[in-house]
Amino acid sequence: MNLIVPHLPVLQVAIPLIAAPICVLFTFGGHRKLAWLFTLSISWICLLIAGALLSRVVLETDISYAIGSWPPPFGIEYRVDPINAFVLLIISGVSAIALPFARLSVEKEIESDRHVLFYTCYLLCLTGLLGVTITGDAFNIFVFLEISSLSTYVLIATGVRQDRRALTAAYNYLILGTIGATFFVIGIGLLYMVTGTLNIADLAERLKPLSDNRVVHAGFAFIIIGTCLKLALFPMHAWLPNAYTYAPSLVTVFLAATSTKVSVYVLLRFLFTVFGPTYDFVNLTFEFVLLPLAIVAMFAGSVTAIFQTNVKRLFAYSSVAQLGYMMLGVSLCNIPGLMATILHIFNHALMKGALFMALGCVVYRLGAISLGSMKGLGRRMPWTMGALTLAGLSLIGVPGTVGFISKWHLILGTLESGYWPIAILIVGSSLLAVIYIWNIVEVAYLEKETSREQTLKEVPMTMLAPLWVLVILNFYFGIDTDLTTRVARNVAATFLGGG
């Protein structure tokens, strides 16, 4: 045990990292089918590690791991505290649930000779996301961010078999993502220029006397814009809808549930751990940049979603709106608001994971997911559409689901700050969600089916089971909120108290 337990932080990243090259080797000797099984088991190992890490940081104390035994401010440090342990759990959990679903979906959507490389990229993406989350070194964040982004571009482009627009979507994401990452690295460079350190904890210490330094301000601005581009905050969301729409189903599930969340985490890390709300310029950012953009995002995303006929794109725009909720919680800068953001990182992963997975099931049978092709699908694929409806209810924020929990805290946060008109805006935008969800429900259940759908059958059990696991989790964590709220409260208190 001594060989494993103290090394858990690095194993979290190193295991999927080493798994990726091993996965390539499955190209040889007709073991192609094993790639999926291998990826699945790696994901489950990651989930176990993340669970162990979370329980340790919640019950005991933060963990610091020095790579190569170089002590923290000099070497790269992996630092686990409740917030990133929580995000780690989300990433590896979504991956562990999505992969059982992946086998059939990937077989259907991607050429068989590319499967091995697809799963390799997937593992790299997983590595990158886990790495961004766990590392305590600012430049290391950039490196892992690029590992995950580069593999994401490839993963999105593999959707080309379904639709050639996957290529342009990946290309646009590549351009914007690289600009975002470069902005981020400029910011890091500027901070390094004045502080001479890259370690996040150390950076926070050394920045304290420098709050009036203009280089620090510039660095802050670059970092914020870079991460906001990566997390698709309106109006920097242009890459997201097409990327989600044309990516293969598995990729959409995984990305929608994790990648933007990781960027939100990075933003939180910089806003609260490195800078902290005691700095004037951070507070001004909250009030004059993030807050208005978040509100516009909530509405622009939802309204655009209403007019979409491609259901995947519809939910992609809804993601833009949901990111608005998260950013709103951040910009409120009080305990319930931050709790709402952290809860929503988790909750949104659950509901969007379920929604996109249900759409993946539809794609598996229909090959297309325009609203028109879903007529009467409720009768042909009752379990899939049932799951879609229930996850949709969670997205709306019906009580008893996870969506309600985050919305409750968010409204509480706005009222506590005295922004009660914003509370009404939040409520209004969730009513917009009712409209677009109900569009789908009406088409699926109340429209007459066309002759083409008559022969449709429900998808196999291996796809339904993970889908329903996610749906049930949507309700479970809507009722048993012990774990999630405890972590969220803990983190919010540290962020606001420690900043």
Next chain:
Amino acid sequence: MIEALISHYNYWLIIILMMLGLYVVVSRGNLVKKIVGLNIFQTSVFLLYISLSKVSGGTAPILTGKPESFSNPLPHVLILTAIVVGISTTALGLALVVRIRESYGTIEEDDILIAERSQDVSERNGGSA
């Protein structure tokens, strides 16, 4: 004023380069040219890091036993990583351009947009019919 301009000439150059790169990315419709712009943009950041690591009068950071002031080696290492990232991005971007050329027959953004829009429209009509 002039003093400030001249003494920080490296930063000015970097900023000009940076803006040039970004401008190319935004203004060019040719997908390959966009990637070239992206490269210029990234390179300016590499220069930023490297120029800030230079200590005036410092030598190369190789231990010789003599007490000398030497330039900070860390940014070089960081930028080595960033260069690798840049190469990967360029390679991937160009690969995508090749594939786009194969399926759209063009690498001009405007033509691609036209092709995609007509695809959108036909999909929408097909879907509702």
Next chain:
Amino acid sequence: MSNQSALILAILIPLLGGIGISLLRRAPNLREACTLVSSLVLAFVVYSLLPKILSGATVSFTFKEILPDLALEFNVEPLGMVFACIASGLWIINSLYSIGYMRGNQEGNQTRFYIYFTIAISSSMGIAFAGNMFTLFIFYEILTLSTYPLVAHKQNSDAKSGARIYLGLLIGTSIGFQLVAIIWTYLITGTLDFTPAGILKGKIDPTLLPILLALYMFGIGKAALMPFHRWLPSAMVAPTPVSALLHAVAVVKAGVFTVLKVVIYIFGIEFLSETGASTWLIWVASFTVLAASIVAITKDNLKARLAYSTISQLSYIVLGAALANGLGILGGGLHIVTHAVGKITLFMCAGAIYVATHKTEISEMTGLGRKMPFTFAAFAIGSLSIIGLPPFAGTWSKWYLALAAANAEIWTVIGVYMLSSLLNVWYLLSIVAKGFFAPADELSDRVQPKIQEAPILCVLPPCLTALGCLALFFFAEHIVELLRPIAS
């Protein structure tokens, strides 16, 4: 059976019934038997709680803390007991009626119909027994969602647009106003528990009180206070058993029940009457009473007329709550019962007429009473009860409501009650008169020569509830006894 387990069972039994129904979907007879059995068991469980509540005991059960200090909590108190008794009791009769109606009309998707019905009943039980506003809100929303498939049952464009209005208004008001009000309350008081004297006293600026009250009252869209009443007529596209039980008993009564709960346990009657924050509500409710009655007169479609009548009658109860005195609460609580029994009779009669003749417009019903005497007799009794004439149940609730108005010395309200009763006479008894006394339409006789009573399962239930109207006149005292602790 302990009290607590009875409480839990009351919520679970309908759900179990629903699971049974889905398992038995291939065997219609067994499926309907399952519905009936679960309704009977539910009624038994609910009524077994009655003696304990009458003796003044309280039963409560806390399930799980969902949000800080907000648990899923159940608590049986007299008002909830009344609501649960009436909903579960009428479910038995309505189950019988559903079988007759759905088979008589050869409706499709019957399994789905029965399953969602059970979910709706289960959430009604949840509303009745909710121990805090939070729990109530959860079940309130489940009730809205579970009735959506029932309203959209026919799946044609009418059903679709009706269901859209239904869902849009109910979800819109509940999320837009009610949720905001709940969170506001929680923010200033730190609790949402139903406490006998209210929780707001001394915690809120009295000038804001009317705004909070307005958020609650308009937020509880199910109480159909104008201008948020449109969903109720729209919901009439549903099959008649749904209109009868859900839109005359469960859903709308859940609305006014919530209104009463909020007024009694969140605001506190005393606090409300001291501050006079509910004065505006008296006028809004009065307006709704009269306006809805007048609209009802103009409607030729029988179910639409009954729907507007329901809107008007619901505002009686809101009015009782707005008067903010014990008698008003008493009258409101009693009116939940008497109106439920009366209105379900009327709806079931409307359904029976539809099954037998496929007629929906009142103008086509001339002379039908002579061919369907039982149906029309039941209809007449139900109408009289709603109008409030002795010896039928409606008399008492109107009596108490009028007394409450007198007590509050707002004489206009008494005028409103009287005027609306007159309008009731007009729009309800005119149907009865048309059915019994108007000469039969000869043309329709020739086209459809053999009009006779609907199947026995469609006729028996309204007759039973009509008898119930009569019986309640004599037993109303028991309900008053039950409710008196909360009204004092």
Next chain:
Amino acid sequence: MRHHLILRVVSKMLIPFILLFGLYVQFHGDFGPGGGFQAGVIFAAAFILYALVFGDDQARKVIPDKALILLVPMGLLIYALTGFAGILLGGKFLDYDVLSSDPTQGQHLGILVIELGVGITVAAVMISIFRAYAGRTKAIDKEDW
């Protein structure tokens, strides 16, 4: 470019030296400027030059595609396994001190192995990238260029 005699002769003479220089940069990286990244690129440059002058098919005979697919993960594996070796020998991940009894020698050994892994991967990746473009069938007409 089969008929460019001078090119062929010069590159035949140059390629061994390029490879040798690559090896120098690779193994001298822990003392002077150099390391796996640079060495890998120099090494790959030799193969790319060969492919340019003598044709892609000829180059494929020297390093077949399969070998490349094997080499790319191999370098990464060397890197990662060195990291795990640190753990197995009782240190931290990528801890070179424990690789040998003497920490300084351990550092030396560690960085050499790591850079070797990097060098192999970089060289293989560069050649693969070149091949991915060069090996594509002609889709673009002469006039288009």
